[in-house]
Amino acid sequence: MNRILIHNNKTEEMAKRLADSVPDADVATCESYEDLPTMISAFKPDVAYSICFRGRAGFPRDALLGPDGPKWIAVGGSGVDHLAGWDPDAVTVTNSAGVAAPMMAEYVFGSILHFTLDMPGLQTDQEEREWRGARLMTPLAGKTMLIVGLGHTGQAVAARAKAFGLHVIGTRARPEPMENVDEVHASQDLQSLFHRADFIVLSAPLLPTTRHMINARSFASMKPTAILVNVSRGGVLDDAALVNAMRANIIAGAALDVFETEPLPFDNHIWGLENVTVSPHCSAVYAEWAMQSFDVFVENLKRWQAGARLTNIVDPARGY
Ligand SMILES: NC(=O)C1=CN([C@@H]2O[C@H](COP(=O)(O)OP(=O)(O)OC[C@H]3O[C@@H](n4cnc5c(N)ncnc54)[C@H](O)[C@@H]3O)[C@@H](O)[C@H]2O)C=CC1
Numbered sequence: 001m002n003r004i005l006i007h008n009n010k011t012e013e014m015a016k017r018l019a020d021s022v023p024d025a026d027v028a029t030c031e032s033y034e035d036l037p038t039m040i041s042a043f044k045p046d047v048a049y050s051i052c053f054r055g056r057a058g059f060p061r062d063a064l065l066g067p068d069g070p071k072w073i074a075v076g077g078s079g080v081d082h083l084a085g086w087d088p089d090a091v092t093v094t095n096s097a098g099v100a101a102p103m104m105a106e107y108v109f110g111s112i113l114h115f116t117l118d119m120p121g122l123q124t125d126q127e128e129r130e131w132r133g134a135r136l137m138t139p140l141a142g143k144t145m146l147i148v149g150l151g152h153t154g155q156a157v158a159a160r161a162k163a164f165g166l167h168v169i170g171t172r173a174r175p176e177p178m179e180n181v182d183e184v185h186a187s188q189d190l191q192s193l194f195h196r197a198d199f200i201v202l203s204a205p206l207l208p209t210t211r212h213m214i215n216a217r218s219f220a221s222m223k224p225t226a227i228l229v230n231v232s233r234g235g236v237l238d239d240a241a242l243v244n245a246m247r248a249n250i251i252a253g254a255a256l257d258v259f260e261t262e263p264l265p266f267d268n269h270i271w272g273l274e275n276v277t278v279s280p281h282c283s284a285v286y287a288e289w290a291m292q293s294f295d296v297f298v299e300n301l302k303r304w305q306a307g308a309r310l311t312n313i314v315d316p317a318r319g320y
């Protein structure tokens with residue numbers, strides 16, 4: 001019988017789903033970061049379904065990857081940077097990439113439209129009961145969107161971008177032609193693309209090679225009218241460079257869902273920047289997301305028990 005540990009902040013429904021779908025499993029649950037190390041040494045799980053549900057600070061990575069840790073860690077999201085450095089010969093890491101991609105694409109377009117329809121200006125007029133007349137709208141059709149990271153999320157964004165009539169260019173680790181993307185470029189060509197983009201969407205994994213991939217040099221090449229949306233990881237973007245760029249009006253707007261430090265500290269300068277929206281790492285979160293992600297794991301668990309190859313295995317060097 002397999003020992004399966006569910007490490008999440010809503011374990012009850014998951015344990016029930018597991019009991020229904022995989023009845024011959026010994027299941028334990030843990031809803032905190034603090035209790036996980038003790039739980040792992042007592043229970044010695046074969047498998048852990050684990051999600052980074054409270055931010056990276058205090059995440060019990062070492063317990064999960066330690067000698068009593070599971071042989072398979074199924075991450076209930078897409079990003080696995082909180083487990084960075086795992087040895088793939090000792091532990092297999094899988095994810096649920098793709099589940100939240102449609103939601104994140106809606107977040108991206110909601111954020112862009114917030115700026116292009118001048119929602120802040122309209123809100124001000126309404127609050128002041130002031131019929132100021134037309135505020136200038138910016139149509140999306142004919143503009144260029146640069147998607148940095150054409151994986152599940154990037155491709156979901158691209159599909160919606162095409163419906164808006166955007167010209168879509170993007171980068172990925174292995175460039176190959178793909179639907180809804182007019183030009184797919186290699187990741188190392190990124191710097192040469194910024195000057196063409198009206199909208200820049202970050203959806204690449206955080207790796208040593210992508211840390212601060214968007215930096216002062218990148219901002220210097222962007223259009224002053226550019227709008228940046230980051231739904232990937234805070235570390236992909238150099239926060240200090242962003243603060244400088246926004247203060248100097250080097251770009252027009254930014255929508256940020258992820259930050260180098262999460263939760264974003266009270267005194268962080270980003271909170272007070274003009275033309276910047278801040279959301280607390282929630283672009284993927286909707287009511288059904290947790291269980292839909294868990295279902296990816298359950299299907300994989302059936303494969304594991306049948307001795308078949310797992311899906312969604314993440315390569316630690318590539319991050320996907
Ligand atoms: N804000 C949130 O709540 C969420 C954030 N994420 C973040 O977004 C990232 C992407 O998520 P998915 O689309 O599901 O991942 P995915 O694994 O489907 O795609 C990642 C893509 O990034 C590309 N890539 C790798 N290195 C690159 C580089 N140097 N430059 C450009 N592209 C590169 C790969 O070719 C791959 O196509 C995750 O790693 C995670 O960090 C994912 C889901 C939710």
Ligand SMILES: O=C(O)C(=O)CO
Nearest residue numbers: 076077078079281284
């Ligand atoms: O799936 C991910 O990587 C997330 O960040 C979910 O919040």
